[in-house]
Amino acid sequence: MDTKILIQDLAKELAAQKSIDKKAALAFVQSFFDVILEGLRTEKYVKIKGLGTFKLVDVESRESMNIHTGERFEIQGHAKISFTPDATLKELINKPFAHFETVPLADDVTEAELDAIDAQFEDKSIADQVYDVEDDEMDSAETEISDRIVEPSTVAAASLATLSDTVSKADEATEEVKSSSAPVEVYPEVSYEKTESLNPETEKVEEEVLSSDKPILPSENEEPATEEPTEEAAVVESVSVPEDESSVESPQKESLSAEMENAGEEPVESAPIAAALSGENITSEVKPDEDQSDVDAEEEEKYLDYIDESEEKERRKVRLYEWIFGSIFALIAMGIGYFIGYVHLASRFPNEVEVIVVDTVYVEKAPVDSTILPQTEPVIRRDETTPPLNIKTEPAKTGSQPAKPATQQTPSEKPTTQPAKPAVQPTAQPAQTSSGSDHSQYPQVSGGAYWIVGTAQTYKVRSGETIRIIAERFFGSRQMAPYIIKYNNISDPDHVAEGTVLNVPKLESKKK
């Protein structure tokens, strides 16, 4: 296989076959080739039955250009030896590919489609060899692979060898696989295609999960998408290894349960779960391949027994396990990393949305407030803990022009200058009564895990303090700052004046 045969080897075999002296055989082989050259010289043409035709072809002189200097020069006319193999030899050599036929192509078939078909075909025919290839990869015998790629002529031979491994295969099968000729070459493509075909479905699953959840983080859709491929790659890789399925699924279950714990608090976590779900999806989908590789594994083992390489087998197994565990850890790490990143995002996000929402909300409230406010203030004041509204700073004005929303929209001008003086909130707003509880009378942080149910206490901002620091003091986390911002209707959370009195909201978990 892919060895170089010298005339000595030929002579040796000839001597053995014809039972003649080795020396005589060597002399004969030598003169055989000499005569071919002799014939070429005298007649420019030698035809040998069973081998082919050697011909001398004249090449006319032509002009060419030196690629470095651009200088023109003439290539002298010369004779070229051409060799045309005999029909019988041609057929014998091409036997592995003999079952192929030239087929007319439909007009609308593009080359890309052909490639896809190729990949499918290779996928099937090299199924036997996939296992071997993976072993090779594990041994990081990339050089070997690249060798095979570089020398196409040796590829057929290479596949032949692997074939002889799977002795049980019939001749036809041999031809089939042999004809695939470049299995190693195509392998990466195949796996790529696998992941490709898996991707859309998993994404679909994700989208479904997402749409069923109410949070609407724009970045949410992007994150899983970017993370997906790598995760999948890991899954697909690990999947082709036998007895991997169970082990792959268990970490996913773990991550699932971990997600469940927090799911109630953070509805935005649906994405990691989706990822986990899609992971399961993959494992179920790729099962057939596993079965195949299972069978292959058995064959492989038979072969190994046959050649008595039990040591090698052991080593392979160890590597196999290492590999499996490695991929599992990678999966878990990915899940955790994703989750952490997510919580981070969720904490930051609300601030941005609120800023936008605030204005519109207060515009809606405006007419009600302004009409009631001026005189009825003491009477209607039912709840001392409601957040202050700046409307009251100019009661006369608002009272005289109750319909003017402009005054209502300027709370930012004098933020919480009179926080102690509570204003009357509209008792019910149709848009916010979905919960049906009394939470609706308080501002809410959308996407947050808590209802604001009142004022726990007031707090005077000291020098050097930020809302986030205050949030950490009262709620144990800086991530709770949005609640304070929202409750006190702070328009510019980054600059809170010293001495500002804040109402620290009382929170109640939305989780029942």
Added chain:
Amino acid sequence: MNNKSFITEVASQTGYTNKSTQELVDSLIRIMTAQLEDGNSILVPNFGTLEVKKKNERIMVSPMTQQRMLVPPKLVVSFKPSTSVKDKFK
């Protein structure tokens, strides 16, 4: 030079009869073919190299009908003359 004159020439050089020469040539070609089938290449000093090469599949357009055809991959025997032979025939 056809096969017959080739055999005669070899016979005259080696001293075998034409008949036995034909037999020897046949078995030599069989041996070479078997080696090539196994994917080996045959190196002959001062002559050249015989080896099997794989030609990839390709799309061919019939000049007559403009019909596109997919030509399957194939294995072919190729002969590469050695440099000394090349020089000899220049």
